[in-house]
Amino acid sequence: MEVGSEAVVEQIYLIRHGETAWSLSGQHTGRTDIPLTARGEAQARRIGERLRELRFSAVLVSPLQRARRTCELAGLSAQSHVDDTLCEWDYGEYEGLTSAQIRQRHARWEVFRDGCPGGESTQQMSARVDGVLSRVRELDGCVAIFSHGHFLRSLSVRWIGLPILYGRNFGLGAGSLSLLGYEHRSLDEPAIELWNQVADG
Numbered sequence: 001m002e003v004g005s006e007a008v009v010e011q012i013y014l015i016r017h018g019e020t021a022w023s024l025s026g027q028h029t030g031r032t033d034i035p036l037t038a039r040g041e042a043q044a045r046r047i048g049e050r051l052r053e054l055r056f057s058a059v060l061v062s063p064l065q066r067a068r069r070t071c072e073l074a075g076l077s078a079q080s081h082v083d084d085t086l087c088e089w090d091y092g093e094y095e096g097l098t099s100a101q102i103r104q105r106h107a108r109w110e111v112f113r114d115g116c117p118g119g120e121s122t123q124q125m126s127a128r129v130d131g132v133l134s135r136v137r138e139l140d141g142c143v144a145i146f147s148h149g150h151f152l153r154s155l156s157v158r159w160i161g162l163p164i165l166y167g168r169n170f171g172l173g174a175g176s177l178s179l180l181g182y183e184h185r186s187l188d189e190p191a192i193e194l195w196n197q198v199a200d201g
Contacts, residue, residue: 008187009137012159012180013051013144014152015074017066018043019174023149026098030091030119033064040066041073043175046199048074050177057141062086062148070175071146080146085132088148092119111150112168126164129155149174156180159190173198 018040022029036044051074059080061071064087071077094102094116102109115121120128132155136143145152153167159180172178172195179194 009139009141009143010181011142011193012136013054013056013142014156014178014180015047015070015144015146016149016152016172016174016176016178017062017064017070017146018047018073020066022096023174026100027096028091028094028098028102029066029148030088030095030116031064032095034066036066036069040175041069043199044070044073047175047177048076050199051076051144054142054144056144058136058139059144059146060086060136061146062088062151064088064148067146067148074146076144076146083132085128086145086147086151089125089150089154090116090119092116094119110168112154112165122164125150125154126158129158129164133158152178156192156195160192161190170195172196175199 018036020029020034020036020040022034024037056079059071059076060083061067061080063082063084071080089111112122149172153170153172154164156170156178157164157166176196176198178196181191181193183189183191
């Protein structure tokens with residue numbers, strides 16, 4: 001990287017947890033702590049196969065069981081650190097509802113523009129992911145983050161300097177692997193190097 005002797009994160013591997021009953025049904029799953037399905041567990045093992053040869057300087061994981069179990073089945077729980085700031089968007093009044101159900105109340109609702117009543121606003125979410133990125137940028141080498149769909153979409157667009165609104169343009173499947181890094185190995189050119197590679201189980 002184009003730096004002196006300071007520590008700098010080189011790549012960030014983003015792992016969205018495996019399938020759950022609610023990711024399958026399309027229900028918004030913020031702080032509801034539900035387990036992986038059998039297919040979700042198989043996806044997590046497949047992710048582990050992809051990551052097996054890599055060495056991470058840090059493995060960060062959301063405290064919710066769907067993310068922790070994905071990390072465990074991927075074989076990285078022994079070196080993981082649970083980080084509360086990696087939780088999914090707090091959907092407030094919209095927790096457990098599908099987008100169709102939410103739009104019966106608010107016809108043009110879009111989480112990346114409107115946030116969630118009783119939960120997190122877009123400004124709060126943007127500030128949270130910016131805080132995570134600030135800390136991760138100070139780490140050395142490769143970092144793995146096990147988290148959630150809307151959180152990781154928000155993190156990724158902020159990594160490349162876009163407003164959080166653009167998270168709506170980056171679909172992210174359950175049990176997927178993505179990669180943040182740099183174009184031309186330059187810290188001035190943060191890039192998305194891989195996106196939404198789903199580990200079907």
